[in-house]
Amino acid sequence: MLTFTIRRLILSVPTLLFIALVIFLLLELAPGDPMAQVPLTVPPEVKEKMREALGLGQPAHIRFFKWLYQFFVVEPMVFWDWMWGTTYTEGMQRVISWQTRSPVMDIVVQRMPQTLWVVGMAYIVGILIALPIGIYSAYRQYSVFDQAGTFVSMIGFSIPPFFTGPLLIVLFSVQLGWFPSIYDTTHVVTDWASFKVQFMQMIMPVMVLALQTTAQISRYMRASMLENLNEDYVRTARAKGLSEAVVVMVHVLRNSMIPVVTVIALGMPAIFGGAIITENVFKVNGIGQLLLTALFANDIPMVLTLTFIFAILIVVFNLIADILYGVLDPRIRYD
């Protein structure tokens, strides 16, 4: 298992490098000019200096390697310095955003908590709703509950978040006035009342994202439970005289969770992607919204770094899913 993990970790390095290259080349080939907004009265030699100040003076491959160095060496060192109060990175060049002229990672760190709160909560809520639905609809296959569950998850697959979002806003913020329609990120939780405000404003974005998760995971849970319910060991367990609750909740559930856990791990990056739309609907200023604004402002370093962070998430969670599968299922041996 350890050798497998190490081998996969080493293999993920070229994958990440390839992804970085693809994103970099895509941005490189794109015809946007960062100097397009500069007034025409600015003389060309000054413009040239400005380009150099943005780090555009060198050829593409040197810029790519500089960015790699900054992302993989300088930024972790900055994090180290911040953790332990050391000063290794004094005078080192970090990845600088063209919009704000501040380091990209500082902005990402500012925006990350909002995204993590909303996305993380949505995922947890989605899983907590999906698992019981999946278990019960498999146990009572073709019952009314199962049919309704199938229909609801079909709807969850089909209604896009940019429609459910406005729908919920019209219903719950405008007509009923229960929840705020805009997520206030400056809100600080200090006591019970402010926690309630925070809770209220999180309900709708979390629900929109959770609907998608629920639809997907409850389907997997149902299929996996159905596969296991007809196994011989279930009959054995019943024949031993175990109660139905123990048979289903201990024997079948534990075995059915193996594929579901990996699906949960694999779905994590996708929900970060889906959060781009949800953040836009509810005006949450998380990293999805940051990516959008950076894109419209032609802020190449920011777009490159953010897209690469999304890619790292995907690669890491794929790795986690593979390892979890091996750990949970003793039948699977990777070596």
Next chain:
Amino acid sequence: MTDTLQIDPIEALKDKEPSKPPRSQWRDVWDQFRKHKGALFGGGFLLFITLFVIIGPYIWTLDAQKLDIRNKDMRPIYTWLWDGSAKIAWNRPLGTDNLGRDMLANMIKGGRTSLAVGWAAMVLALFLGTLIGVLSGYFKRLDGILMRFTDLVLSLPLLPLLLVAVTLFRQPLRAAFGPEEGMFILIVGVIGITSWMQTARIVRGEVLALKEREFILAARSIGTTPGKIITRHLLPNIMSPIMVSATLGLATAIITESALSFLGVGFPSDFPTWGKMLADSVPRMTEYPERVLLPGIAISLTVLSVNYLGDGLRDALDPRVRGR
């Protein structure tokens, strides 16, 4: 000696005529498909919405782009049921928007674009996926490299990359092909290029299994070229997984196009698509909820019906499920 021996054939072998008339495979498929009520409804609705957007402009001849500022902000006629004072007119059945453009004409035109993008992107993704899947399944030498490539593309963050590609490349394409055609090519291209991977994996798996069967061996032994084996023997046998992934691809493509339009990187503003109409009406959705609801429901129902259709097709085309 042997010719005198009379063996009584068992019951079934005595039949001179088959007890049931032979049935074609597609009849069986249709019978199974008909049992799935959701799929039947889904197929019917998809057919209806496709006809609606194709024939619609000939029946409802109003120009979707025509501004009629005097008749702006009209409500749909059904608003009259609960609000007698609402501004309605029978010649504007779904009302008008804030510039007086007719909503029904816009819905038809928007649906045309959305469905066209969906179909075209799906066909492109299917073509790429089948090509790569067949190549890597049939030719062992290409398998390793093509599947590693598929894995790499699968680990790309797709929605961010779609956003990047569409934002950065829209200017040159619009300059080259005109605002609408350029955008259409760009969106179909990026959606197609980023959604072939699942099809490729499924097709590769099927081809790997089929390749070892006797009829392929027989075909190869009489000297059939690989190209002919693929087109004559492999492709017809993997039609069913391809069709199922086609429905999934259509649903994803429609949603992706709407999402891009919603985020403001889709078609130009005077060119309606369902996603664009939805996005444009969100700021005033408290006064005119129908402008969000109508395109939203259209997208959701289309995708829902396509998903149900795929569900039914999966059951109908799988001989192990069929006939149960």
